Amino acid sequence: MANRTKTLRIAIGLGLLLVIIAGGGLWWYSNYKSTAMPGKMKPLLQVSSVSQIKDAYDVIVTGTDPEGVAAAVSAARNGLSVLLVDGRNREILGGLMTLGWLNSLDNNYSPESSLVPGKHNFLNKGIFQEWYDRIEGTSFDVVTAANAFYELVRQEPNIDLLMKVKTMEPIVTVGQDGMRKVTGVQVIRQDGSRHNVKAKAVIDATQDADIAAAAGVAFTIGREDIGDPKSQMAVTLVFKLRGVTQEVWESFGRHKDTGIDRMSGWGFPEMWEYPSSNKDKVRMRGxxxxxxxxxxxxxxALQIFGINPLDPRSVEEAFEIGKKEIPLVVDYMKKNFKEFADLELAGTAPELYVRETRHMKGIYRLTMTDVLDNRDQWDRIAFGSYKVDIQSTNYQDRGAIMMNPVQYAIPFRSILPREVNGLLVVGRSASFDTLPHGSARVIPVGMATGQAAGAAAKLAVDKELSFRELSESKQDIAALQERLNKQGMELKPLRIQPPAYTKHKAYAGLKAAVSMNLTVGGDKNEGFDLDGASNAQRFVYQLNGVGRLHSAYFKGKAADSLQGMSNPAEAQLTLEQAAAALGSAMGLPQNPRTTMQELLDRGVVKQDTVSAIQDPKRLTNGEAYMLIRDVVANYAGKTYD
Structure with missing residues (x-):
């Protein structure tokens, strides 16, 4: 009898498993592999603002982008009174995704597969997963998305929502220790009424960290931290086409080097060749x-260059450029691709898709070595795994995939300013270096940091701790992580297999090279090519990059070492040539040319590095990176670890 019961239980279990697998497969097919018609159009929910705001709240969250929604919902669910306020002229929630029309997600996938076949297994989960489960998939209808954000907010009685204020500015006090502290937000409403609203904590979820900047938090701008202060990634004006029948949609998937699923399409790489009417300002990509x-x-796909998103006049210029160019783009598409022949322009996004502006100088700044290492953090509050995607900065630059991580952690210290108390900064303007920001800027990471910020506010309020005190306590951070895990996030310590490149003998050099933007790995990290042969021209280009970043030390011209060389791009890099190029970059006298022995005697190159070179007549890329690492560390005093 017992055996029969056991057998029956096993059979039932297997049956349930088969049902789950079958259901998962059907769900996967209907949502991803199927190219069936999308869902029915839903009415847009009207967003209501609170008529009266209180004099004080536990938490004020500024900005209604996805990160702000996550922060407000998290704080409210943790029992705090919340004012969610927006200073842009918005009618709906969701910001970049619903008004910038960025309706395709750059997701963070877990290295561990889902138990349900075909279903995505995201990192972090939590409030992001709740929102994602309400939309169509990795691409979504913006009305569905806006309604989902609003539904998350309006179901929380602890949230007062206030839209379309004229201005919002931080209220800042200075303590006896000289530290500034944000104690609330001054709001001026549309009717001109002024409200000084106090708060025990403020979470800045504006795209550009406007509240933090006004409070005196330090930032770098754009690519400033890699020696390119006048550049930042292009902005985009998303546009809409109408007339897409099911037949048209399926035709996209038959085009060469292009693919589709039910809601997403990608490809048409020929659009890189679109003849821009203004190459200084605009181009198309795939x-x-x-x-x-x-x-x-x-x-x-429309990239607009030289725009300062912090300047309203420059933003207006971007709209003018985009609206002038987009009809030309659509005409080109209609004439060159049969798939678009019957489609018509139906409008442009109300807001720009801005990829980067400010990068906060927080207690901890996420680095490229963190991402390369797939590094865990003791105070992890989120994980990232999206590729390090650096978009174009000018017409000649097609951007780059710096590398593709497996999984890395975002520390709590990266949403905490160095010199201002009472404030957390979430989203793309948090404390990330320019290059790792190419991965960490994505919405799912931002929503995870927003959820963590809301929970951290609860812990700080209950324990009467400043955010700085919280960040210094391993016990309290562990309590924060436990709270977040119970509330739907997954913040267990990392356990992943280190990628092969981390075991290479030149990995220390690679970390320096990638951190200084001297090499890129691509989607599969194969571009690092550590064992491939370098050449004299490439080494000089790399030293030019070092010179831009460390200009106080590398005042010479590395190209001087190429004099008399007919074809440096074809000339294998020798140890002798590398020494001459390094000496030229350092500004050392070149008559006679700098030798490696001289660099060894000066202590700027390690003997171990030179001894590890297998063939002095043919240096590899990895060996070249190791030489650069040594000189930057021992001459300029900067180590990338």
């Missing part, structure tokens, strides 16, 4: 296509 439920599609 298409990212997000389907809408009303038979339209959104195209994320």
């Amino acid at each position: 298409l990212n296509i997000g389907r809408q439920n009303d038979g339209t599609i959104l195209i994320n």
Whole structure:
């Protein structure tokens, strides 16, 4: 009898497993592999603001982008009174995704597969997963998304939502220790009424960390931290096309080097060759296509250069450039691709898709070595795994995939300013170096940091701790992580297999080279090519990059070492040539040329590095990076670890 019961239980268990697998497979097919029609168009929910705001709240969250929604919902669910306030002229929640029309997600996938076949297994989960489960998939209808954000907010009685204020500024006091502290936000409403609203904590979830900047938090701008202060990634004006029948949608998937699923399309790489009418300001790239439920599609591909998103006049210029160019782009698409022949322009996004502006100088700044190492952090509050995607900065630059991590941690210290108390900064303007920001800037990471910030506020309020005190306590950070795990996030310590490149003898050099933007790995990290042969021209280009970043030390011209060389791009890099190029970059006298022995005697190159070179007549890329690492560490005093 017992055996029969056991057998029955096993059979039932297997049956349930098969049902789950079958259901998962059906769900996966209907949502991803299927190219069936999208869902029905839903009415847009009208967002209501609170009529009266209180004099004080436990937490004020500024900005209604996805990160702000996550922060407000998290704080409210943890029992705090919350004011969620927005200073832009918005009618709906969701910001970049619903008004910038960035309707395709750059997701953070776990290295561990989902138990449900075909279903995505995201990192972090939590409030992001709740929102994601309400939309169509990795691309979504912006009305669905806006409604999902609003539903998350309005179901929380602890949140007062206030939209479309004229201005919002931090209220800042200075303590006896000289430290500034944000104690609330001054709000001026549309009717001109002024409100000084106090708070025990403020979470800045604006795209550009406007509240933090006004409070005196330090930032770098754009690519300043890699020696390119006048550059930042292009902004994009997303545009809409109408007339997309099911037949048209399926035709996209038959185009060469292009693919589709039910809601997403990608490809048409020929658009890189679109003849821009203004090459100083605008170009097209391959298409990212997000389907809408009303038979339209959104195209994320128009790159606009030289725009300062912090300057309203420059933003207006970007709209003017985009709206002038987009009709030309659509005409080109209609004439050159049969798939677009019958489609018509249906509008442009109300807001720009801005990829970067400010990068906060927080207690901890996420680095490229963190991402390369797939490094865990003791105070982890989120994980990232999206590729390090650096978009174009000018017409000649096609951007780059710096590398593709497995999984890395975002520390609590990266949302905490160095010199201002009472404030946390979440989203793309948090404390990330420019290059790792290419991965950490994505919305799912930002929503995870927002959820963590809301929970951290609860812990700080209950324990009467400053955020700085919280960040210094391993016991309290552990309590924060436990709280977040119980509330749907997954913040267990990392356990992943280190990538092969981390075991290479030149890995220390690679870390320096990638951190200084001297090499890129691509989607599969194969571009590092540590054992491939370097050449004289490439080494000089790399030293030019070092010179831009460490200009106080490398005042010479590395190219002087190429004099008399007919074809440096074909000349294998020798140890002798490398020494001459390093000496030229350092500004050392070159008559006679600098020798490696001289660099060894000066202590700027290690003997171990030279001894590890297998063939002095043919240096590899990895060996070249090791030489650069030594000189930057021992001459300029900067080590990338």
